[in-house]
Amino acid sequence: MNTLLKVNTLCPNVLRPSILFTNSIRTNYTFNLNTKLVKYRRATRPKKTNDNSISLNYEQSQFAEKIGVTKSWNSWNTSNLLEGKRQAETSADDLLIRKFIYGTFHGMFASEILIKRKFNTINISFLAKLPNYSYIHKTYFLVGYAEELLSCLLKCVVKINVQTIYHKNDLVFRTW
Amino acid sequence: MNLYRGITSKLLLKQSFSINQAKFFSVSRINFNSDLKERDLDDLYKKVVVQVRGHDNAVLESYKNFVQQTSKELDVNLNEIRQPDRFIERWTILKSRFSNRKHMRQYEMRTHFREFEFKHLTGSTCDTLLEYIQRNLPEGVAMHVHKTKITQLPEHFNN
Numbered sequence A: 001m002n003t004l005l006k007v008n009t010l011c012p013n014v015l016r017p018s019i020l021f022t023n024s025i026r027t028n029y030t031f032n033l034n035t036k037l038v039k040y041r042r043a044t045r046p047k048k049t050n051d052n053s054i055s056l057n058y059e060q061s062q063f064a065e066k067i068g069v070t071k072s073w074n075s076w077n078t079s080n081l082l083e084g085k086r087q088a089e090t091s092a093d094d095l096l097i098r099k100f101i102y103g104t105f106h107g108m109f110a111s112e113i114l115i116k117r118k119f120n121t122i123n124i125s126f127l128a129k130l131p132n133y134s135y136i137h138k139t140y141f142l143v144g145y146a147e148e149l150l151s152c153l154l155k156c157v158v159k160i161n162v163q164t165i166y167h168k169n170d171l172v173f174r175t176w
Numbered sequence B: 001m002n003l004y005r006g007i008t009s010k011l012l013l014k015q016s017f018s019i020n021q022a023k024f025f026s027v028s029r030i031n032f033n034s035d036l037k038e039r040d041l042d043d044l045y046k047k048v049v050v051q052v053r054g055h056d057n058a059v060l061e062s063y064k065n066f067v068q069q070t071s072k073e074l075d076v077n078l079n080e081i082r083q084p085d086r087f088i089e090r091w092t093i094l095k096s097r098f099s100n101r102k103h104m105r106q107y108e109m110r111t112h113f114r115e116f117e118f119k120h121l122t123g124s125t126c127d128t129l130l131e132y133i134q135r136n137l138p139e140g141v142a143m144h145v146h147k148t149k150i151t152q153l154p155e156h157f158n159n
Helices: A024-028 A035-039 A087-104 A135-154 B002-013 B019-032 B034-040 B057-073 B123-135
Strands: A055-057 A114-118 A121-128 A157-164 A172-175 B044-054 B078-082 B087-094 B104-122 B141-150
Touching (some): A087 A114, A087 A121, A087 A135, A121 A135, A135 A157, B044 B057, B044 B123, B057 B078, B057 B104, B057 B141, B104 B123, B123 B141
Parallel strands (some): A121 A157
Antiparallel strands (some): A055 A172, A114 A121, B044 B104, B078 B104
16 A cells, blocks of 8 residues: 555656766656645645644655655555555555554554565564553563464464654654 | 495494495495486576566665675576566556546556576575575565476487
8 A cells, every 4th residue: 555656747757767866776766856846745744834843753754755765665565566466455454454553552653654574474563652661561462462463363474573762752853 | 236235334334434435335325226316316407587576676776786695605607687677557546536637646656677597506506595585585575486497308309
C-alpha cells in the first residue's frame, strides 16, 4: 500500500533525466520537481504556522514528493515488483498488522510502523516512548503476545523490534 | 574383491599409513562399483544468471557491491554485471474518490534490475554461492536464478 510512488505531475517532463544533480543517489531518480506545482500540494503537509509550533521528525518533514528520493517506504516486500505475487493479500496483511500493533501498543508510538518481509519472516519495528519505567515489563509482555498472535494469524514467523526513546523532543528534526 | 576390501579396512585401522596410500585405496574401492562412481559426479554449470529486482535503485547498487565482494573472496568467475532498463507500471486515476473528472493523479511502481552472470561453476560451488547470496538478500528485493547445465548427449544420439 505504501509502495505506490507518487509522481508530481502528468507532464511529460517526469521521465526526463535530471542532469544537474551530482549526487549518485539522486541521479538514479529522474524526478523533475516543479516548484509551481509543489506550492499547491497539500498531501502529507501540515498547515504552516507563524510561530513554528509544529515539530516534525525526519520522516514527517520529508513530504510526499520526496518519496523515493530522500524518504523511503514503510512496507518492504516483493509483491508490487514486476511479476510479483499476492499483491492484494500482502497489502491486506500489512493493514491488519498496523491496526493490531496500533491497538496493542496504544499511545506509545513515536514513529511510523515499518514492516519488512524477508523469506517467511515479517519484521515489524517502531520507536516507542514509554509513559514511565513500570511500563517496561508490560511492553515485554505485549511484544511476546503480539508476536504469538500475529504469527498464528499470518502463519509465518513474526518478529517485533521495539526501540525506546527518552523524550519525544529527541526526534524533532524541523519545526514547521 | 572381498580380499581387497579386507586389506583396505586393515590398513585404515592402522595409525601409520600415509595420506597418499589412503587416497589410492579409496579410489580403487570406488572402481569396484560403477554406480557409485556415477553418483559422485558433480553437476557442471556453464552459466548461472542471477537477476535481482527491487523498487530502490540504491539498495540494488549496494547489493551489487556485496555480490562483487563475495565472488572475489570465494574466487568465483563473475563474468558480467548487467543493468537492464527499468520497468514502470502506471495508474492514472481520479484524485478524489468520486467525480471531479478534471483532477487526476498518476501513481507508478518502478522495478529496477541487476543481472549477475557467473560462468563455469560446479554444482557444489553454485549451491554454496547461491545459499550465501540469498541469505543476505535485503527486504523488498526479489531474485530469479537461471542455470545452464552441461549434460551428456542422450544415448540415441550417441548410437
